[in-house]
Amino acid sequence: AQSVTQLDSQVPVFEEAPVELRCNYSSSVSVYLFWYVQYPNQGLQLLLKYLSGSTLVKGINGFEAEFNKSQTSFHLRKPSVHISDTAEYFCAVSENSGYSTLTFGKGTMLLVSP
Amino acid sequence: ETGVTQSPTHLIKTRGQQVTLRCSSQSGHNTVSWYQQALGQGPQFIFQYYREEENGRGNFPPRFSGLQFPNYSSELNVNALELDDSALYLCASSFGGGQAAEAFFGQGTRLTVV
Numbered sequence A: 001a002q003s004v005t006q007l008d009s010q011v012p013v014f015e016e017a018p019v020e021l022r023c024n025y026s027s028s029v030s031v032y033l034f035w036y037v038q039y040p041n042q043g044l045q046l047l048l049k050y051l052s053g054s055t056l057v058k059g060i061n062g063f064e065a066e067f068n069k070s071q072t073s074f075h076l077r078k079p080s081v082h083i084s085d086t087a088e089y090f091c092a093v094s095e096n097s098g099y100s101t102l103t104f105g106k107g108t109m110l111l112v113s114p
Numbered sequence B: 001e002t003g004v005t006q007s008p009t010h011l012i013k014t015r016g017q018q019v020t021l022r023c024s025s026q027s028g029h030n031t032v033s034w035y036q037q038a039l040g041q042g043p044q045f046i047f048q049y050y051r052e053e054e055n056g057r058g059n060f061p062p063r064f065s066g067l068q069f070p071n072y073s074s075e076l077n078v079n080a081l082e083l084d085d086s087a088l089y090l091c092a093s094s095f096g097g098g099q100a101a102e103a104f105f106g107q108g109t110r111l112t113v114v
Helices: none
Strands: A003-005 A008-013 A019-021 A023-026 A031-038 A042-049 A056-058 A064-069 A073-079 A087-095 A108-113 B005-007 B008-011 B017-023 B031-037 B044-050 B051-059 B066-067 B074-078 B087-094 B109-113
Touching: A003 B044, A003 B066, A008 A019, A008 B074, A023 A073, A031 A064, A031 A073, A042 A064, A108 B008, B005 B051, B005 B087, B008 B017, B017 B031, B017 B087, B017 B109, B031 B074, B074 B087
Parallel strands: A008 A108, B008 B109
Antiparallel strands: A003 A023, A019 A073, A031 A042, A031 A087, A056 A064, A064 A073, A087 A108, B005 B017, B017 B074, B031 B044, B031 B087, B044 B051, B066 B074, B087 B109
16 A cells, blocks of 8 residues: 655745755555645645656646655755745655555645745 | 536535535546545545546445546535544546546535534
8 A cells, every 4th residue: 555754744934945845655566646735725736746757857836856766755845935835735646556546645834934 | 628616615514414515527537536635634535436437445434425427527425424524525537547647626625514
């Protein structure tokens, strides 16, 4: 069975500072990896995904993530955050077998202050 | 192209009652997945429907059931509601049941059981 661990429940950061949100996963088979963002009272929006190929994945809103197979990690980064990036961020994994189902981490709340 | 829409947006039910939540999938999508997101948690997979058939199920009891219609819209039914069923219920649609298919989420239905 697959699982996802998001190591930080909350990450406070000042505007224009860089940020990294950490995600580790566990799976016995190869996986696809995703980052979603959830704004208050909203559904989930896909930021980026890793399916195969280059381990550095670029997404929307200036976010990027790097897949590290040996460390089973998929950390999300942004070089300079904005107030509008304040939201909950979820890392998710889908196993490369059978039907598609996403297993989510518990989320990391990114709090950007001026 | 219309996105994923869910109705109602908010709902209050009494313990023991039954509830039906509705989801209209994005145009061109034939797969619908339902997730339960408890407060402070990541979404948890309930089940998936692909071309009107249940295509997979998470660790939820049989009182959680669903349907998918020929137009690929879907319903989630929950019988004998319990207080712990209080959560945000998210519907996601995609094209195909494959693991790499991008899931588009609706804004969710907030269910409160009292």
